[in-house]
Amino acid sequence: xxxxxxxxxxxxxxxxxxxxxxxxxxxxxxxxxxxxxxxxxxxxxxxxxxxxxxxxxxxxxxxxxxxxxxxxxxxxxxxxxxxxxxxxxxxxxxxxxxxxxxxxxxxxxxxxxxxxxxxxxxxxxxxxxxxxxxxxxxxxxxxxxxxxxxxxxxxxxxxxxxxxxxxxxxxxxxxxxxxxxxxxxxxxxxxxxxxxxxxxxxxxxxxxxxxxxxxxxxxxxxxxxxxxxxxxxxxxxxxxxxxxxxxxxxxxxxxxxxxxxxxxxxxxxxxxxxxxxxxxxxxxxxxxxxxxxxxxxxxxxxxxxxxxxxxxxxxxxxxxxxxxxxxxxxxxxxxxxxxxxxxxxxxxxxxxxxxxxxxxxxxxxxxxxxxxxxxxxxxxxxxxxxxxxxxxxxxxxxxxxxxxx
Numbered sequence: 001x002x003x004x005x006x007x008x009x010x011x012x013x014x015x016x017x018x019x020x021x022x023x024x025x026x027x028x029x030x031x032x033x034x035x036x037x038x039x040x041x042x043x044x045x046x047x048x049x050x051x052x053x054x055x056x057x058x059x060x061x062x063x064x065x066x067x068x069x070x071x072x073x074x075x076x077x078x079x080x081x082x083x084x085x086x087x088x089x090x091x092x093x094x095x096x097x098x099x100x101x102x103x104x105x106x107x108x109x110x111x112x113x114x115x116x117x118x119x120x121x122x123x124x125x126x127x128x129x130x131x132x133x134x135x136x137x138x139x140x141x142x143x144x145x146x147x148x149x150x151x152x153x154x155x156x157x158x159x160x161x162x163x164x165x166x167x168x169x170x171x172x173x174x175x176x177x178x179x180x181x182x183x184x185x186x187x188x189x190x191x192x193x194x195x196x197x198x199x200x201x202x203x204x205x206x207x208x209x210x211x212x213x214x215x216x217x218x219x220x221x222x223x224x225x226x227x228x229x230x231x232x233x234x235x236x237x238x239x240x241x242x243x244x245x246x247x248x249x250x251x252x253x254x255x256x257x258x259x260x261x262x263x264x265x266x267x268x269x270x271x272x273x274x275x276x277x278x279x280x281x282x283x284x285x286x287x288x289x290x291x292x293x294x295x296x297x298x299x300x301x302x303x304x305x306x307x308x309x310x311x312x313x314x315x316x317x318x319x320x321x322x323x324x325x326x327x328x329x330x331x332x333x334x335x336x337x338x339x340x341x342x343x344x345x346x347x348x349x350x351x352x353x354x355x356x357x358x359x360x361x362x363x364x365x366x367x368x369x370x371x372x373x374x375x376x377x378x379x380x381x382x383x384x385x386x387x388x389x390x391x392x393x394x395x396x397x398x399x400x401x402x403x404x405x
Contacts, residue, residue: 017280021083021312024291025050028305035306042313048077052084055395062390064383072395073380081316086274093273093324100335102155103346104189105179106265107197110254111136111207112172114246117215121171123225126318127218129160129171135210136173137327142206143198144181144328150198152181152190153338155329160317163277165295167303167311176265182329182342189345200253208251212243273324277315 029046038046051057059074076085113121113132121128137156144154155178164170180191218224219239259265278293284300285292291308294300303311317323326332329339383390 017283019283019286020280021278021283022049022052023286024305024308027286028309032306032309036310038313039316041319042316045079045081045313045316048079049082052077052079052082059395061393061395062380063393064386064388065391066388067383067386069383069385070393071390080274081276083276083278083280086276097157100330100339101265102178102329102339102343104191105194106259107177107179107192108256108259108265108268109140109175109177109197109203110172111139111175111203112170112252112254113211114249114251116242116246118169118171120224122169122314124218124223126321127223128215129317129321131211131214131218132160132171132173133158133325135207135214136175137325138210139203139206140175140177140198141328143203150181150190150192152183153328153334154178154181155339155342156327157330158325158327159273160323161275162315162317163311166301167277167308167315169311169314178329182338182345186338186341187345189342189349195257197255200255201250203255204251204253207253208247208249211251212246216243277312 025046029050033043033046053074053076055074057075057077059072061070061072063070076082078085080086111132113128117128137158140154140156143149144152156175158173158175160171160173162169162171177197179194179197180189182188183190215224259268282294283291284294285302290302290304292300292302328334329342381390382388
């Protein structure tokens with residue numbers, strides 16, 4: 001078991017993290033599994049993280065043909081919930097999406113469901129997460145299509161998050177939205193206001209109405225499971241009271257001002273798309289008291305090992321669930337038709353707004369080694385001592401007599 005003495009540092013160490021989620025799972029995962037009932041998805045995530053980049057998954061040895069250097073390289077689990085397996089996937093996603101961005105301002109809009117619905121969402125994850133995507137996107141597209149608001153088809157990319165910085169269950173949707181839309185005749189671009197897209201209260205009210213209507217339909221069809229925390233899925237009377245109470249609340253929709261440029265917005269969103277509940281860099285200490293990790297504004301929190309594991313697993317998504325979705329001009333049906341038309345119009349009517357990415361010629365996809373070198377400066381293809389090209393050998397080749405330092 002890992003431990004440190006004294007108080008942890010105020011911020012995580014840069015570079016390779018000292019502590020990892022995998023350390024907690026390996027030291028306390030078996031005990032946790034013995035005392036808690038877990039879903040098949042949660043068990044798979046635990047096993048994958050525990051085995052990630054260890055001999056259990058196999059690998060190879062990078063050997064320098066010109067000097068004694070050798071380095072074992074173990075395979076990754078590639079589970080989307082693993083903190084160590086997301087950087088390259090994220091970089092590849094951002095690189096691919098750069099070809100779809102438009103030379104126009106983008107807004108960042110966040111939709112959140114009220115706290116009263118979190119127990120129901122926890123028990124009906126797929127149904128309510130799908131409802132969250134549907135209602136947020138429909139609210140934005142409806143306002144965009146409304147001639148009194150904009151009168152054009154928006155482009156939307158949405159990413160689901162289910163956590164707070166303390167790993168509490170808090171489902172919300174991050175959306176990036178074009179600052180304008182393509183007119184119905186596909187012949188012109190209609191720009192939005194510079195300072196804001198739509199009034200947040202209007203977005204909140206429309207989102208609330210659509211979500212509660214969808215919740216009613218789910219309840220009427222018997223699709224909602226009941227929970228220990230609420231009887232809303234089982235009792236018609238309790239459900240009606242909950243709906244009535246939620247109609248009186250202001251639903252939180254947060255909107256930022258436009259990003260600096262279209263390239264910046266996707267690089268910013270790239271930090272959201274493949275993020276998991278907590279990164280290894282945020283873990284400050286693991287000792288007999290629990291797991292200490294950074295939250296925000298220089299603060300930290302310490303959770304008992306079992307609580308930390310439980311909170312992490314609370315954010316495991318159902319197998320096959322799509323957490324990144326595209327709507328409007330960004331939807332797959334428009335990527336090869338209306339989206340290029342919008343780009344053509346924007347480049348023709350607003351040449352100064354043209355971004356470097358929109359002028360970029362198609363390039364051959366980069367290897368993961370090239371992406372890693374760009375992200376971290378780590379070169380896995382050449383010897384760090386003599387710079388010769390490394391040769392891959394089976395793990396059995398690894399010899400304790402060779403100097404791998």
